[in-house]
Amino acid sequence: MTPPELGTRTKVLVLAGTMLGLLVSAVNQTVVSTALPRIVGELGGVGMFSWIITSFMLTSTAVVPLVGKLSDVYGRKPLFMLGILVFMATSAIAGLSQDILQLIVFRALQGVGAGMLMANAFAIIGDVFPPAERGKYQGLFSAVFGLASVVGPGLGGAITDHLSWRWVFYVNIPFGLLALAVLGWGFPPLSRQPGRPPVDYLGVAAMMLAVVPLLLALVWGGDQYPWLSAPVVGLLCLAAAGLALFLLAESRAADPILPLPLFRDRVFVVANGVTFLTGIAMFGAISFMPLFVQGALGASATNSGLVTMPMMVGLVLASTASGQVVSRLGRYRLLVLTGVAITAAGMFLLSRMDASTTTGTATVNMVVMGVGLGMSMPVLGLVVQNALPYRLLGVASASTQFFRQVGGLMGVAVFGTLMNTNLRAKLGQSMPETVGGRVPGELLAPLQDARVLLQPETLDGLQGRFVAALAEDGIVLFAQALAALREALAESLAPLFFIGFVLSVLGLAMALFLPELPLRRSLEEEPASLRQTGMGPRPAENPSPYPSPAASGEEG
Template sequence: MNQPGAPAVAAAESGPRGPDSDTVGRTRSRRQVVITMGGLLLAVFLASLDQTVVGTAIPRIVTDLGGFDRFTWITTSYIVASITFVPIVGRLSDLYGRKAFFIGGILLFLVGSVLAGASQTMNQLIAARAVQGVGGGAMMALAFTTVADLFAPRERGKYTGYVAAVYGFSSMIGPVLGGLITDNLSWHWIFYVNVPLGSAVIFLFIRFFPNVRPAKRKHRLDYPGMALLIAAVVSLLVGLSLAGVEYAWSSPQIIGTLLFAAVTAIAFIVVEWRSADPIMPLSIYSDRIVSISLAVTFLTGFAMFGTIIFIPLFFQAVLGTSATSSGSFLTPMMLSMVLAAALSGQALSRFGGHYRIQGLIGFAIFLVGLVFTSQMTPDTSFLEAVAFITVLGFGVGITYPCFSISVQNAVPAQLLGAATSATQFFRQIGGALGLAVLGSYMTARFHSRALEALSAEVQSAFPSHQLDDLAENPQALVNPEALDRLRASISGQDEQLLAQLLESLRSVLSSSISEVFLVVTVSVVIAFAMVIFLPESPLSDRRPHQADQPQKTA
């Protein structure tokens, strides 16, 4: 009798399901597995660290290289390149094996690191970061898939939890580490430091990484599919990055970019249906477990990234903390997320892999945290705010390993790379959409109500152009220099007017951020409802592949 959710894919892609765990134990030593996992976790650490480590070094980079109008692309180019190549590398590893692509991804990442450290202009740095992003995307795409190759479904949970925990930990310490390296060495070394660590990973992988070989047959590379996927994803992400920042959502530039993304996405789907070896096999989406899991993953990314970006803003602009302090207040939330991901993975392995139940528990806790955070005001204490976001982080962490495991358990071995990378892809696309849409929503809500909240006395005391600027961007709430300029504009008048202005702006910003959290709450409720209908297929004790012995080195 077929397990719920699995047969459609299995029928579409036939192939050996793999040996039993006893055979696997004889084939691969515990030492090889431990060393491979160690190298894999270090690779994940480097790839995820480079998404956040640059932030604290940007002021120094701009001072040295110039290009203030383009500095946001130091991060954006990395993220766009990383997301774009995740599904491509995942699928190619199904067709040609993981090892070469993982090592190639690390090499590309290191080449990008050297080029970034040696950059003499802002454009050179942006291009180097894109090269880094392609390599980093390959590393992230194959990390979770390699766990699936190394372990049977019942064992994957705890190791997937470890990978998720390392990802969260490295993202958390990235800004701190970037600041330390920049202050004590130079910004160049936030890139150069990758070289010795990445080289160690390459050495370990050459010697110990299992060489899982797919069934030998001729493959016709899906070049049209890859080209259309790159065009669709890049135009979507660039459009979302510029919308509401460089251009209005209604501008011809944004409408044209997003329309191009939609047209190329439709063309991509048509090409994939007709391709003999599609880069993104659409057959996997006919499986109910896979389709629900990926939809939930998309909503999780939307909610998680859309929430995390506004919490530091609340601490700085509403509660009045410094940028450094707001980062430290985030630490308990990130630690709870890391801890919950590790514990959730352990629970999946120890208690039978009830990913649906654990997903429901995680989203329920996430919702509790969101309800509390949506009620925060300027009168909320620091301790209360930290407690609320810590609950939120714990809920997110519980969900993190669940849906990678559900997807991997639902597809045959030949599609593990494509399916697993799809979970990363949809989470990141959801996150990019969440950042863009929720950021624009919050800005619009603040702008529409900021001036209305000011008393007539306050409006008459300040130049109208300054008030209009504040309604567009309340930088006086977070930037001491902007606050000083505002204070100078009412020199000789009652300072109480400035206090009234700031209090009104904080109140409006607080309510605008609260509305964002309510929108996020709706997306999490939808995800919770979808998980209720997620079939729960028993996790197998059988691994998908028979791996070779570690290669001998001369």
């Protein structure tokens, strides 16, 4: 059966409601980051403030695979709308937090709602458009993240300054209500297959046992604890045990959360492998470029979000263009290869920067990086969706999100450890002997942390302490110490970007093995790649999201 064509008005409403829900989640992440100093100032708990972000990242990543599978069973619309409800409710109670621990718990719950939105947003496109048309709309969703990264920090600063930090959470509610209204009115009820299979509860538990300890180890390793410390090693061992249990459970489940035969499919493995490697590069660039531009180069910015704006603009434009090209030509392999190659070139250009690099050069390098990511990332998601049957659309969309986010967390964790190690060594080499010999250790201690370069008020106060302790020589010695820190930071970050370049090259080598499959022009068409994996449509299965003729009372 050929699914009935949805009207243009219905498609517009579905896309608008989905983008609104996704925008609420994406903007919230950048808005909250801007408000963190004010939050910690009022609630206290400065030693725990990083968990306001970490708890959100952990839960939003961990639930993605589970929600992707559940959406294949129960439908995208109810789970996406539930995600908006969870996100709004937890936003409301997060704004009422009375201490830092309450806020961390509520942010973790908010991450569950965000994960539900992330896991379903790209799959909803698949409910509305077949793969051959889907690429046109991938750029719109990438534009949402680009808009959030630019608008979010400024919005967060304005809300915090003129209202209260609590309103960075309350502001989500009206937009969430609007998204619910649009989806409730415009998103048609797409029936799921009759006879829902039992939920794989053992697989769910094993997945959480594998994913949560792994993410905690990545977040804590090299920051809270050394990588070889008992807590980090213990978490990694627990994650390995969870993975073993998960593989056992999935091999025996009637309807597994993540069907193991998918890993026999070359498209699935290659596309998600490239996504994982480019995720490391993307999150590494987003996380450390503000530190390089504002810290090493000394450029001023109203907020760190504006520093990465050139990269996000390049990403949005390239993802929009690549989506149009894929839909027109029906081919994706050359775009993926070109995009990953440009990403590698961008990382190489970043690795060549030093303290003498101009902000103009850094901007060009970031644009190159963004263009490469924009050409490859959305297309890789489409490639996986095209390779799997419709009944696994949620699994397909969630897998690319999950591997990208885990790659990003791993990249940020490992890069952060390497940067701190490099910085200590380079700072000792860069610091003039006159500074080391005359400046007391307690004055130099704050300069051991490169993040002080992003805090103008802290630097002003530190300069005042130099002058108070060393009189007129304090100004000169402070300038020398600051220049040494900037030089050491630049030399510490360059190797990280080179590692990103190497990983991107590995991604490019892996992408060479990506098969070129024809983009399916209907949801009922069987993916060609799954004929060898046993994951094609089951007997008597209706792969369409719409009611079958028998179910609706129609006759052939």
